[in-house]
Amino acid sequence: MTGLQPVHGGNLLQAVARFGGTPEQWLDLSAALNPQPYPAPATDLALWYTLPQPDAALHASACAYYGAANMLPVAGSQAAIQALPRLRAPGSVAVAHPSYAEHGWRWARAGHQVSHHPHAGLAAQAGQVDVLILCNPDNPSGQRWPQQAVLAMAAAQAARGGWLVVDEAFADVTPALSVTAHAATQPGLVVLRSPGKFFGLAGLRLGFVAAAGDILQALDDELGPWTIPAPVARIATAALADRTWQAAAQQQLAAGHARLTALLQAHGLPADGCMLFAGGAYAHADALQQHLAQHHIWCRLFTDPQPRFRLGLPASEAHWQRLAAALAGFVPDTL
Template structure:
């Protein structure tokens, strides 16, 4: 399996401590407060909920959506719905995309965001994270829709992973996902901080959603997950307050990093720092109980999420202060 953030058991085994400030995932540290569950939530088979799909369509602005067990389920399944194809995955991005397209007999090319337009003509499938994970880079919706139309004209797909899109809804193309060839992935794990319930949504043409549902089979979303997500998707007051909170805290994180000489960019949920010394920074932070996400490959860098409270902010700043002092000695 590929390495991901949130792997605190690995952190504990490696560094021999358990008092972690976990900034490795990019999740909202103030998760949605789950309501009390109906008494039969653990008893009934979890039939597909029309109310959940309708709430997702209203929240994300999509004409049709299929609930899936996290966007990861769709990422693993979509390559199985196509015959061998020429697939371009924007790079760097969430590594599971390239991993699964490569693993199902497709010809894979990983292409920098700046070169994607030139790759459309020679691709059957193009996969873009928007906003990108881990860099926060975005592609304008008009550009995405132009690419989707070009690909669809010859039976191709544009897959747009909008897992971090809740704080940048103006970049979303979910509203246009009823057209053939455009597939949009959304997640309740990031903005709502509910990664543990394993729930995401796929917006696409009805025919593709039927194929995907048949492949995934029945009862893919637990009853408790459906109940919690329905409440979260309908809670407009919480969403508005959380939107303001994340934008405020995201700006605070960017300013804190800049104060210690770190030129980062990203989204309200995380900051990305492209840095040749990333492994040394990761080691420094881990030794102080601050768990950040290290990217070791060609796009070497660090991704940091938001601290959950003032104690976390103080702990992060102290570690940054010590790094700054060490690196300028």
């Protein structure tokens, strides 16, 4: 039993169909991306006309940026999330709940027995299941696992021949939590990274996997050739190597998150998360989403195991003012 396919943020067209307007009239805060994305450079048109080849510059930039000995580029970390369950015989899998729902859903769909656990109880599953999965920082809760705690879970999983899959899609803003640098030498540790969030380049559909060589080879074989278009590789190589832009982005996101946290708290709303989003468990989350949608502002709604909302960062002062005005008019008891 795999349940319903997970719903995701960034589904603005559904909001438009439900609440009216045009996409240009909406402020989409549902996807938790850097609202000031990396300025993608122009690429040579000739790159579109030939099959892409393995790109040594992309590999070197990724390894240097993420601190990894070896990485496999994939067509978005979602490609790895879907392929990894096919690399193991059906077994026991433990995931946190709430968390990024694709993990549990994809492993269950591949025939594994998936159990869901509160974040506080997830570490107790280490060494007890074939595959343990966590997001660090977690999406949408913002739960953070210290690096040493994650490495302890990895060691426990390795002792039984299992895997620890760590989704670090949001870890760029909390690099001290990352275990990417340990993936090549820690058996069974699989780390997923994504430039889509921090760099705001979700449209590239690019991700990276760090793990021991045998796992990376099996995943590469499963995914097949030509997974990364050459123009995507060129843009990502530039972004991953641009330390000046990265430092400025860290400061910009920290300031934006502080402002969003203060705005939510001023209206009595929860503000859990990381530097790319804020929100939390809230009994009136559905009413809040509908109220914001009436102002053509789209936020992410979660309903399992309890109502929860998530807001990304506005991109401009005008957007900030628009969000503030909409929140000021929210009175849940009247909805």
